[in-house]
Amino acid sequence: MRLSPDQLIFWEYGFININLTIVITWLLMALLAGGSWIITRKLDSEIKTTRWQSILEMLVLLMRDQIKEVGLKQPRKYMPFIATLFIFIVVANLLSIIPWYEPPTASLSTTTALALCVFISVPFFGIAEDGLRGYLRSYLQPNFIMLPFNIISEVSRTLALAVRLFGNMMSGGLIVTVLLSIAPFFFPIIMSALGMLTGVIQAYIFAILATVYITAATQDAQQKKNKNLKSTQHG
């Protein structure tokens, strides 16, 4: 029994190998990039738009509102990163209705890469918003005793992001495989339908958690800006 798509290797040379995860991920990237390019090639602002443009507009507006509700006041700055994460994970999970497709998110290496992106983006956005000193000072909140715990939480939440997505997607595939050998007629369909629901929810949670972490890193600067704005308005 294959636990993850990492174990099916097509080509190997030294420590470099090309496995099913890499192949599927590249195919997905080609699908997403190509599809987006084809759809956005002829956008129009008429009343009657193409159906694909309507889908993309709905998706973008929905994600913008969700990011704004979490607390990022300028969602446009963070949309490219968070929305890309969300769309990639959703498509990767939902395509599992296609036979012989294995979601690349069921491999720990993919989810670790995604979680590392979030891990790097948090100080990136924090420094861009707050400056290096301001960002480093956020580690000393509420006082300097909390410094080691803040650093531990930074690492452990990255680990949790990776293992959560991996565990959910891997368990979905595993349950279907086990049920196929026990009750192959009807139950695997139910469980794979449940697996698709889990996939969408996990993608949502991944994106929302990334947003929450970025919000926490940039919040101080935003509050300061708001205060300055208010004092200038009153003064």
Added chain:
Amino acid sequence: MDSTTIIAVASIITAGITTGIGSMMPAIGEGRAVSTALDSIAQQPDAAPTITRTLFVGLAMIESTAIYCFVLSMILIFANPFWNHFIAP
């Protein structure tokens, strides 16, 4: 019993216990969280989007402990390092 058998028995029993406890406790926690959230939504339907979003994030946090237990028991059964150490020549 040789050491391989002991490792196999210990791993299988531990994997079962891990998944058992690790699914019981998060289930209790998630049930409490969902029931409280439903109470709040019934009292204040206007706040439903905020409550739902916070609920999802919280559920993910609780769920991740169950997932840790599941991954651990999978490692114990399918990729046990001690087992591999003794099986290897």
